[in-house]
Amino acid sequence: MKKRHFLGALAAGSASLPLAGLAQPAKASTGPVLLTVTGRISQANRGPLDPVLDQMMAKQKLAFDKARTFDFAELAGLPAVTIEPTLEYDQKRHVLAGPLLATVLQACGATGSKLAMRAIDGYAPAISLADAQRYRFIVATHLDGRPMPLGGLGPLWAIYEADKFPEMAAKPVDQRFALCPWGLYHIDVQA
Ligand SMILES: Nc1nc2c(c(=O)[nH]1)N[C@H]1C(S)=C(S)[C@@H](COP(=O)(O)O)O[C@H]1N2
Numbered sequence: 180m181k182k183r184h185f186l187g188a189l190a191a192g193s194a195s196l197p198l199a200g201l202a203q204p205a206k207a208s209t210g211p212v213l214l215t216v217t218g219r220i221s222q223a224n225r226g227p228l229d230p231v232l233d234q235m236m237a238k239q240k241l242a243f244d245k246a247r248t249f250d251f252a253e254l255a256g257l258p259a260v261t262i263e264p265t266l267e268y269d270q271k272r273h274v275l276a277g278p279l280l281a282t283v284l285q286a287c288g289a290t291g292s293k294l295a296m297r298a299i300d301g302y303a304p305a306i307s308l309a310d311a312q313r314y315r316f317i318v319a320t321h322l323d324g325r326p327m328p329l330g331g332l333g334p335l336w337a338i339y340e341a342d343k344f345p346e347m348a349a350k351p352v353d354q355r356f357a358l359c360p361w362g363l364y365h366i367d368v369q370a
Pocket residue numbers: 267298299300302353354355356357358359360361362363
C-alpha cells in the first residue's frame with residue numbers, strides 16, 4: 180500500500196491491523212469510562228482530575244494531570260487472552276477473558292516498574308510490572324462468556340491463572356488472589 184493510502188485509511192478510521200491502533204494518538208473515550216490509567220504514560224486522552232466531576236476519584240484521593248481512559252469497547256477491542264483459574268468463591272474453574280494488563284499498559288505508552296491498582300470499593304493492591312507480566316495478569320472483561328456487572332466482580336477484574344504457577348497453586352485457594360482487584364477502575368503507573 181502506498182504511504183498516502185495507508186495514512187488515508189488511518190484517518191478514515193478503517194485501519195484493519197489491531198496493533199496499528201496502539202501507536203495512534205489516543206482519542207477520547209466515547210462510552211462510559213471503566214478504566215483510567217495515570218502516572219507515567221505518554222498516550223493520554225484526557226486532562227487532569229476534575230474536582231467537580233470526578234467525585235469518586237477525588238474522594239479516593241487520586242491526583243493526576245493527564246490520563247488514558249478506556250471504555251468497554253476500547254478494552255474489548257484489544258487482543259484478548261483467556262485464562263481458567265480456580266476461583267475461591269466456589270472452588271471451581273471459570274473462564275475469564277480480556278486483554279493482558281501489559282497490553283493495556285502498552286496502549287497507554289506506560290513506562291514504569293510499579294502499578295498501583297484501585298477498585299471501586301477502595302481496595303488498592305500494588306504489584307510490580309514484572310509480576311504483572313510474569314503471572315500474565317489480564318484485565319478481565321468477561322467471566323464465563325459474559326460481561327461482569329458492577330456490584331458483582333466487574334465490570335473489570337485484574338486477575339491471573341494462579342493454578343499455572345506452582346508457588347501460587349501451593350497456597351489455599353483463598354490466598355491466591357490478594358493482588359486481584361475486582362471492580363478495578365484505576366491504575367497509576369509509577370517509577
Ligand atoms: N475490589 C476488591 N478486590 C479484592 C478484595 C477486596 O476487598 N475488594 N479483596 C482481595 C483479597 S485480600 C482476596 S483474598 C480476594 C477475595 O476477597 P473478597 O472475598 O473480598 O472478594 O479478593 C481480592 N480482591
